[in-house]
Amino acid sequence: MDPTRSNGDQAMQVDQFGRAVRRPGHGHRNKPYDRPGNRPGGGYRGGRGGGRYNNSRPTAQDLHRVEVEELEKRLTSLIIKIGDKLGSGLAFNLEALAGVLVKDYDAHSTVVLRAFQGVVTELPMKTETYATLVGLLNVRQPAIARAVVDMAWEQLVGCAREYRRWKVVKLWLRFFALLVPVRAITAATFVELLGEFTNAVLRDDPELQDPKRADALLYTVAITLPYVGRELQVQTPAEFEALLGNLHAYARRPNSRPRPEILTAFPGLPDNFTSTVQAQLPAPYYQYQTNPFGYVMDRLAQLAARQWETPLVHRTYLGFSEALQAAEPIDIPLAALSLPAPSNPYILAAAPEEADAETAEVPLTTNPGETLSAQIQPLQAALRAGYASKSRYGHVIPTPWVPVVADPDPERLVEHFLVYDLILDITDIFHVNRRDAATFLVNLPGYLPESIWCRPATATETTTDGQDDPMAETTPAKVGETAPPLAVDQMVVGALFSRLFELPTPPHKAVYYAALAIELCKLSGDRMLPGIAATVTRLFRTLPCAVPWTHLTPETAVADDDAGSTPAALELVARDPTASVAWDAECVHRLADWFAMYLSNCGYTWKWTEWAPVLTSCQPASPALVFTREVLYKCIRLSYFDRVKITVPDDLQSVVLPPVSLEPQFRYRNAAGEPAVDADGNPLLPEPVREFAAELINHLQRKESVESLQAFIEAAYGTTLAGIPVAELRPIATAAAGVYAQSAAAALGQPGHQPALEDLATEANALPRVVRDVFVQTILYLGSKSFSHMLNVIERYLPLLQRFSTDSAAKLHIVEIVNEFWVYNPQFVTIIIDKLLNYRVVDPTAVIAWALNPLRLTFEYPAPFYVWEILRNTVHKIESRIVQIERRLTNQRALLGSNNGGGGGTESIIHTVDPSLAETIARLEATLSGLRLEQKELLLSLFQSFVALLSQLLRECSANGVDPTTYAPYLWIEGRYREFIRTYHGGVKRLATTLETIVFTNDLNPQIINVFREALSL
Template sequence: MSYDRRGGYRRRYRDDYDDRRREPFETPEDKLKTAIIKLGEVDAIEELPRLQKQIQDHVPVNIAIVSEAFRIGVTEQPYKIPYYAALIRLLHEHPADSMGHAASPLGRLILEDFWKGFQAYLDKLAWREARLCIHFFAHLTVAQLISPESMVALLQAFTAVLDEFGVSHGRAKRAALCAAEGLMISGPGLRTLSPTNVTDIVSAIQAFNDTTGSAKWLVQPTVKVFSDEVMIDNGDEVQSEFLLFFSLLTPALQLLDTALFALKTLVDSDFKQTADSFPQPYANIPALDNELSQFVLPSVLVPPEIIELDALSNDADADDTAQVKKEEWPEYFLRLFDNDVSPDPNTPAGYAVRTALLDIISIFEVNRKECARLLLEYPKWNHPGSFKPKPGAPVPPEGENSPVPGKDWQLESTIIETILGAFLILPESSHKSVYYISLITELCKLSPSTVGPAVGKSIRKLYGALSEGLDVEAARRFAEWFAVHMSNFGFQWVWKEWVPDLALTVQHPRRTFMRRAIEFEIRLSYHDRILKTLPEPMQGPDAHTVPEQAPGPDYEYDDPANPHHDAAQSVLNLFRGRAKADDVIAHLDTLKTTLETTDDTEGNVDATVRSIAVQSLLNIGSRSFSHLLNAIERYLPLLRSLTSSGNTVESKAGILSTAAAFWRHNRQMVGIVFDKLMQYQIVDPTDVIAWTFANRAGGLDAFEWDLMRGALDKANGRVVIARRRVTALRKEDDDTRARAKAQAGAEEGGSAMEVDADANTKPEEVTDSPALATAIKAFTSLTREQRGALSRTLEGFVDCLGPNASDASANPNPHARTVVTESAWHNRANWDSDDWSAWETWGWYRQFCRAYSPYLRNYSNTLYTVSFARLDGSTDPATELLKKTWNVATGQDVS
């Protein structure tokens, strides 16, 4: 370094000193807080006495800091809750006054401050944090630190939510889980009280769960469709269901059902199984001194949920007070493995394991690498012997940490099953699909030798379930996960295992899965590379598994033999030269005149010119995504002129058909182009939906559903944005008027405050600002568009699946009707492609109803009248199934 005569060395050293001085300084309180949060990094049991002494020796006592550390630990590291309860129990006998004077126990003071945090969670309706705090209180009840009476009262406050008038399913479900899980853990501390209290809590949860039968019917992940009433065996109980029968090699389990099964098992055993299900590190701590009173939890009232009324809707059928969010459906988790491989959630121990893993997955969504590490380390927080030791791990002496009877599960299989169960929840998972997929990838990287086989077994289980009625939406996500996972590990899979399935009909779910998975893989790599990974029987065109050509554009007019080759080249040259849109429009008009006099395609000249223009424009934009956007944005006037000429509906459908034909070898680009055409309002979502139904080949497949889903999401998203804008502008207008009134009152020098001033003032007419009036007009238009998109989708499904004649009792759709009969399902091995295609269409109809139920409920009367009126009086099984699905989705079926 060169020397600066003006004190260069001194300046450099001074800068280094300033940098050191800016380093964060950790206070003793910060160190104590960190120590509490990091409890158990090595061995929690051994660390408890040392951490207890560290907290006791800290002078002066900072209850707020310690309590905050406990709140962070409990709500962000729930697997440590039993050990935090043990730490509080140890601190409870230590007085807070370090001078030895009489004072409240340190544990009591921490709990008092911790309760304030719990009340804050409850006021904000932070359900997960509140539920985990209840776990903490429940452990402290068993540790004899919290009075059983107050714990029962707390649980009863949550069961009271279940009796609220019009309570939403989501609110009731969360409250029921708080009460059920709290009772599971605190049961040993409550059994000395009146057994009636425990029974009442269980009965309240059961009564609510019994009311959700219809909703369960629509979101089960495996389905056999038929119209007869059947019995479903779900564990120890048998319940009646209509129109659908669900099964899997290992049944799917609903969240509240499993909670009730586990809770009833504990109640029947007088909670003797609680200690085997939930760790109790405080069990060996001596009983409390009689002079130290237990902590009494204050009374609470669960705040009501906030209902946002939509006062902007002009539709008479809109009923936003009854609107249900998508996450308010019952949650079903797929079981992939037998009970000796992964724990049965119907048992207390199995329920505890799955709940703990789900909490880790949800909380650490912000850091998938940390989440993967914690999932693989989970056995250290559970009972020794619950999971099989890792290969090569030292074998403990006989009698020490020996497998617990009925346990000895496989950790990796349990984790993968839990992740996939959360990933495949219908109609929508709690987190983005990419999170679950990347989390499994991180697990494989951390422990490839143990996680890899578990992933392989899971893939084979799900693949086997495809022919057993796996829901089409779950199958679509499965294909997406499979392809992305293969892309992360060299696209290595034993495809030859599935070669025998090539003998199945082309539309069989297993054949369909192969095509989708390979299509997704090609999107993530290259056509030729993926082709090399497949066995020879899958590569031929007769296999109908691999696309014949690599993804790319198909410019129809590039062939010199095409009669319109020269005309297309002239248009293409204008685009290449970045000619103005008006010049291109003028050239197309000239071209149209020329074709009318020379071309033999009578009546199709407009379609020909439109096809030439759109294909040429897409050809310019085919080089990259940015080229596509630039081309569309530059020639928006041209595209609008193409849709405004002649029949508008026909013109828009023609543009969509041309775009689909141009990208027929790359279906992903079809969706992208359609989305951009809707974004720039060249076509409407209703146009895309109508085109999709008009151009389907028989039934509806996943690609066509993706096109419709994109259109529906576009229509719904625009309404949401418009509503927010109207709300913001209305608030701005109100604030402006309030300021104007206040200023006018101030200028009048107080005369406006006279008692009789209001009596002599005529009410002024309130007028909206121009911006607000424009926003309301736009919102009304977009709401109409939303309703039209939903109506067109529903009509399309009714046309596909319902009777095909005006007389609803005659001429039913043969394949749609066939797959809803019980005998046909049991004979599905003989189904042809049309039957399986109809079955898939039924699946997408179910997904449409459950995924968009919040919007369907808003217009239920109008939509039903438009779409189902012609089916009234029909007793056809397909008609009954259409109506049943609709009624459940819109909340009109309460059976």
């Protein structure tokens, strides 16, 4: 082969294979997949994908854009990171950052303003640092400070007036409060601003007010005063005293609508707590739980007695006192606020768009299309459908903390509450990123002055020259007089559980609080693991078990002492372990789910041996035993049976674990083999039923058509199954109901008496129930390999399943069969019933009848938690469908109005637009009307069943002379009744007249009616 080839006037060197030989300096080292010809888009230097010559080279515009973006990221990062550490270097860093902002603000004003917007609302532990920065900017470049203050004012007004995001309003008010000491705004202006909030409440008739909104307005004012009280007392004493007087007057108002008992998040209080403990021991938790606003005002009075001195405010601005004196305060257009009165009909109406407004951000007028850097997570208020009155205020008033650690020292109550409020803010703000939330919580002591963890200095402690030194650290008192310091780790754990137990619903999904606890342990296991373990133990010890805790080992006692001394609220429990403690049933359920998720990330290991003596001695329905059983069942769902079993002591396994693995209980497993017999040698299945089951299994395994199976089943009625005595059919026809009635005992492998079920299998329905049992169990067995198998077989024979569920009794029977088949695997029961609801094989009424059947009262074990999960999912499914249809209907109506130009009546619109759009709206309206009717029937059926069960239990207690408050079956059912009526109190209010006429009649026991009345007040 010629080593050279001609190509016009040029010669190209080739090797012996005809490949071009690259000349020195013209080769490339790219990988084959990275060569120019293999670029995305194809072609050499762009090739088939198009593009210009050397299109990979950035242009000058590209370079400039990248440079600007990098600069903006650096600016945002500098603003975010300032104040991460307190110390002598903070003042220098603030001056340096102020210089950078003065230099670059004009070119990047929108980025700077959005950064300030983000840090104030999402980094509340550094608000004082950012206020000081604004003060320095007001000295160097007043225009920048004015722009920041104008932005903050725009956000405050928007949140307060238009969106009513009160928690964000609280954060902006704190920012404005800390602008007073740096002379960015005057004290008189700020007092007048706070007066707008108080006047919106006090100028209105108390009888017409919405108490929740009034509390939210005034709480935002009260919780702001500790950060600025010292300045207001000196600069505007008269106005400040008048403001405090208004707040105290509101706190002293007669509480015409007390806190409903059904919202007691963490009971944990003995029945006689008020009379025996409150008078003897300080009980801040109890005081705050009963009157939150009154408790806050007591703390303000305590702070006023200290001349508004608190170590929580580190007063960094004092290092710039001379420079700040030259600043000119910024005016605020207070007239733009004009808050509506709490009795405003629009405020009370809970408009449908209110939930969307709660989560919306107030746009900046500078550039509404620009977004904040990804380094700042957006603040999103957590809402739940049906809780408009609660969510409307963004959970601004903190949940009562869980009293599982010692009550704070009386001198620490102010700082304790402010730090607790700060912890809740961080937990809520960063719910979108649990790792960031855990990081900020673990590092929280670094954002606060060290003196916050020491006893505040007395008024007589001064500097060596006799002058007060405001920048010096507060001096601890003598060792013998030192008050216990605040333990931030314990406060974080207490705040986490307080949110978990918030009723009627936590601000965020329950899984977030388990994930947050896990992240806290990962970041600081030496600090958080002992505290969480001790807290769980304390909570478990408050669960009624009627067994003294005398088995605690010395090691356990030491660990318990390390977690803090017994709080006052649990003092009686410590003295008398058998003291009656009122636990809410839903809170026990939440704690069990949380603990199981927590254990799933800790290797499922726990010191069960310490709990074993109590659990093995508990009554079957005691909350302590029920809680432990449900924790392990949830662990099995998160893992597998054998993995969890090896972590449980042998003597405890028979008490809290199922006796076998989670295999399905298929009654006709051996239908084609030798007949199954009982202990006495009698066949468990009549021979005709066994033959029918064997033939049906063969037909289904061959995947025969629905028509073929239908013909086979109809023929079997007259051939194989004809003439079977009812007495032989009754055990099979009622087997599913029998397991249903004692499902808790079956799950534990405990023997129990069989309730009377003869009425379920009569001459007319015994054989149809048996055929239904055989068919449904076989369908479940063929799909038992996996969820995908289950869905496939259900969809394949869906028409037959629907024919087997023609009436309410048949639908209830199908639910019972599913529960019996997967009695050891609640996860499958939950998922399959949910799918059958979607396929309309069963309906919500059947699920209610299954969950609240009176047969459940014939056994001593309470219903497993998965029963209530299924019931709650069933009720919620209809609510979610209503919300979806309403949203679609709103969108279609908006489209209809836009097509008509927004004018004319409804009839003219329908005649001038596409008829298909009008048909869609009419169809959606009909669907919505049907769903609302279905929801009405569902709620009526739900509460009728609850009332029937509770009335029956109360009659039994009265006949037997038993106190219902000590009778476990009544307590569990009554607790679930409280759960559902407060969860769906929105629907209860809408149907109040109907419910009062049909369900909650005057002849009912007052204990039942009182809960209904409390739900109407939510």
